[in-house]
Amino acid sequence: MNxxxxxxxxxxxxxxxxxxxxxxxxxxxxxxxxAAAAAVRPxxxxxxxxxxxxxxxxxxxxxxxxxxxxxxxxxxxxDAADTGFAIEVQTSLPRGMGLGSSAAVAVALVRAFGRxxxxxxxxERVNAIAYExxxxxxxxPSGLDNTVATYAVPMLFxxxxxxxxxxxxxxxxxxxxxxxxxxxxxxxxxxxVRERRERLPARYDALFDEIGALAxxxxxALERGDFEELGRLMNLCHGLLxxxxxxxxxLEGMVQIARAAGAAGAKLTGAGGGGSIVAICxxxxxxxxxxxxxxxFRTLIPRS
Ligand code: PMV
Numbered sequence: 001m002n003x004x005x006x007x008x009x010x011x012x013x014x015x016x017x018x019x020x021x022x023x024x025x026x027x028x029x030x031x032x033x034x035a036a037a038a039a040v041r042p043x044x045x046x047x048x049x050x051x052x053x054x055x056x057x058x059x060x061x062x063x064x065x066x067x068x069x070x071x072x073x074x075x076x077x078x079d080a081a082d083t084g085f086a087i088e089v090q091t092s093l094p095r096g097m098g099l100g101s102s103a104a105v106a107v108a109l110v111r112a113f114g115r116x117x118x119x120x121x122x123x124e125r126v127n128a129i130a131y132e133x134x135x136x137x138x139x140x141p142s143g144l145d146n147t148v149a150t151y152a153v154p155m156l157f158x159x160x161x162x163x164x165x166x167x168x169x170x171x172x173x174x175x176x177x178x179x180x181x182x183x184x185x186x187x188x189x190x191x192x193v194r195e196r197r198e199r200l201p202a203r204y205d206a207l208f209d210e211i212g213a214l215a216x217x218x219x220x221a222l223e224r225g226d227f228e229e230l231g232r233l234m235n236l237c238h239g240l241l242x243x244x245x246x247x248x249x250x251l252e253g254m255v256q257i258a259r260a261a262g263a264a265g266a267k268l269t270g271a272g273g274g275g276s277i278v279a280i281c282x283x284x285x286x287x288x289x290x291x292x293x294x295x296x297f298r299t300l301i302p303r304s
Pocket of ligand 1: 020099142145269272
C-alpha cells in the first residue's frame, strides 16, 4: 500500500439479525465499502482531530468526548503513547444512523496509527482493538460492526462468545438505504431490549432464535442471488424487530413506502429507535429511491 494513501474502515448494513446477534444468534450484513479514511501525522502540542462531515474541525481531542476515549483506546491497543498528533478523518457516513459509522472510524484510526507506529496490524488485531472501541461507544456490542468495518465482505456473523465469521460469496444485492429524520441510540435500544427480555425471557429467546434462523436462510438466499426470497425474509425480520419494540412510527411509514414502490422486502436496519431502513429492490432501485426521496427521506444506494 502507498504510505500516503489514507487507511480505510468500512460501514455496514445489517440485512438480518440485529439485536438477536447480541444474544449469540446469527446476523447477515454487507459492507458499505471505504466509508471512512484516516490520516495521522505527529505534531508538537496537543492531539487534534478533524471529521469535517460531522462538523468537527481541528478540535483538541481532550475536549471532545467520546473521541478522546476512542483515540486513547486505539493508542492503548497499539501500545503507543499520545505524543501529539493531527488526526484527519474523511467519512460520508452520518452518525447514529445504524450504518456502523463509529466502527468504520475506529478501524480507519487503528490502521492509521498502526502504520505511523510501524506496526501494520493484521485484520485480526485491527478487529480486536476496534471491538474495544465499540464497547466504549455502545456498552455491550455484538462485535458485528467492527468485524464488517475491518473485513469489508458480506458475512454471516455470530459471537457465542467466540467469533464465527462466514464469508458469503454473493452477487451485489440491489439495496436502497433511507435515513429517517432522527438518529437512534444503540446503547438505549440494546438496553431497552435487555429490560424487556428480562420480563419475558422465553418469549424473547424464541424471537431471537427465529431472527437468527432468518439470517441463516437469508445468507443462503443472498448466495443464490434470490433477492425476492431475501426480501420476504427481511419483511419477516422487520415484523419481529417491531415485536421487540425497536421500530418507530416513522420507520414503519418508510418501510411501507418502500414496499409500495416495489421493494421485495424492507426493514429497519441497525439498532432502530430512529436511524435507517434498508430495502431490497430487484428491478426497482430507482423507483424505491424516488418514492422515499419524494416523501422527504435521504437515500443511499450502496455500490462496491
Ligand atoms: O445501529 P448500529 O449500527 O449501532 O447497529 C446495532 C446492531 C445491534 O445488533 C442492535 C447491536 C450490536 O451490537 O450488534
